[in-house]
Amino acid sequence: MANEIAQPGTRRTGAKRRLRAVTRKLRELGSIGSALASTGHPYMAHIVPMRRCNLACTYCNEYDDVSKPVDIEEMERRIDHLGRLGTSVITISGGEPLLHPELDRVIARIRKTGAIAGMITNGYLLMPDRIERLNRAGLDHMQISIDNVMPDEVSKKSLKVLDAKLKMLAEHAEFHVNINSVVGGGIAHPEDAYTISQRALGLGFSSTIGIIHDGSGQLKPLGGEEREVWDRVRKLTRRSYSRFNQFQEAIANGKPNDWRCRAGSRYLYICEQGLVHYCSQQRGYPGVPLAEYKTADVKREFLTEKGCAPNCTISCVHQVSYIDHWRAPQGPNSNSGLAVGGQGHGVTEQGAGLVQIQ
Ligand code: SF4
Numbered sequence: 001m002a003n004e005i006a007q008p009g010t011r012r013t014g015a016k017r018r019l020r021a022v023t024r025k026l027r028e029l030g031s032i033g034s035a036l037a038s039t040g041h042p043y044m045a046h047i048v049p050m051r052r053c054n055l056a057c058t059y060c061n062e063y064d065d066v067s068k069p070v071d072i073e074e075m076e077r078r079i080d081h082l083g084r085l086g087t088s089v090i091t092i093s094g095g096e097p098l099l100h101p102e103l104d105r106v107i108a109r110i111r112k113t114g115a116i117a118g119m120i121t122n123g124y125l126l127m128p129d130r131i132e133r134l135n136r137a138g139l140d141h142m143q144i145s146i147d148n149v150m151p152d153e154v155s156k157k158s159l160k161v162l163d164a165k166l167k168m169l170a171e172h173a174e175f176h177v178n179i180n181s182v183v184g185g186g187i188a189h190p191e192d193a194y195t196i197s198q199r200a201l202g203l204g205f206s207s208t209i210g211i212i213h214d215g216s217g218q219l220k221p222l223g224g225e226e227r228e229v230w231d232r233v234r235k236l237t238r239r240s241y242s243r244f245n246q247f248q249e250a251i252a253n254g255k256p257n258d259w260r261c262r263a264g265s266r267y268l269y270i271c272e273q274g275l276v277h278y279c280s281q282q283r284g285y286p287g288v289p290l291a292e293y294k295t296a297d298v299k300r301e302f303l304t305e306k307g308c309a310p311n312c313t314i315s316c317v318h319q320v321s322y323i324d325h326w327r328a329p330q331g332p333n334s335n336s337g338l339a340v341g342g343q344g345h346g347v348t349e350q351g352a353g354l355v356q357i358q
């Protein structure tokens with residue numbers, strides 16, 4: 001990342017930031033090495049410390065406005081269990097994680113297991129001192145989804161509101177920051193995605209673009225203007241063409257993908273009740289308490305075919321599963337009731353249809 005600010009008082013942060021980026025990269029390479037060496041452990045888990053959110057995006061099915069934060073001791077037990085399973089990357093999701101009063105302890109506990117610590121946030125509650133606390137807790141990655149330039153009835157995750165937060169991050173964050181923009185899903189001005197990505201790259205962050213489909217559970221091709229913007233955002237860097245291009249293209253074209261989803265194995269979604277689910281859009285499968293989830297479950301789900309895979313838009317699970325794309329074929333198990341498709345926060349904030357731009 002090239003987000004050092006050449007101003008008095010920020011040089012030390014720049015040096016620290018570079019050092020942390022190098023050590024983070026080494027840890028990430030180590031985690032990929034261990035994933036290639038053995039299939040008996042998860043690579044990534046998303047964990048929800050509270051379901052409540054301070055916003056109410058109309059396409060989202062992953063928040064409420066009432067629930068309490070999960071008790072910190074219980075969060076630590078869950079994180080420790082993910083560590084015992086050998087999870088390489090633990091990402092805090094929501095709801096809005098910054099509403100959790102003990103978030104720094106959650107992050108520190110993730111680091112204590114040896115895992116890479118990530119967080120998905122809407123960014124509204126970021127302030128300089130909050131960012132410094134996240135630095136001290138050991139956060140490695142942050143992702144913020146920005147849906148439009150001006151707030152509207154669909155989403156208030158808007159560049160106009162969040163630009164001041166992005167500047168704070170550029171100045172204070174020692175962790176990696178990714179800004180995700182979207183097209184589709186009722187977003188009124190597709191062109192906004194280009195403006196948001198340009199701003200993110202200009203501040204030295206990486207940027208991704210996601211596709212939100214409508215709530216029908218069916219993939220649909222992007223409309224003309226959406227497709228044009230999506231292509232232009234991807235052209236902001238040549239790297240966008242080299243990674244997972246086929247998967248992204250199929251989603252943009254509304255076509256099914258042929259792949260092996262390793263959810264329940266390489267990827268776990270842990271809800272606020274501490275249950276293991278395949279992903280945010282397949283809650284209920286397998287739906288067992290994390291404390292009872294064993295390596296044998298990880299190995300079983302590795303080989304379990306997911307009937308929802310062809311129409312899946314959850315790119316982070318696809319990317320995790322790609323580590324093992326050359327490995328064992330899958331067969332049926334007891335998940336025939338899986339829903340097909342799905343829509344919500346997982347689509348935009350867990351990285352559906354993402355194209356990495358750095
Ligand atoms: S998409 Fe994110 S910010 Fe919007 S309501 Fe859902 S959890 Fe909150």
Ligand code: SF4
Binds near residue numbers: 263279
């Ligand atoms: S929706 Fe996608 S990520 Fe979730 S279980 Fe189905 S194929 Fe896997």
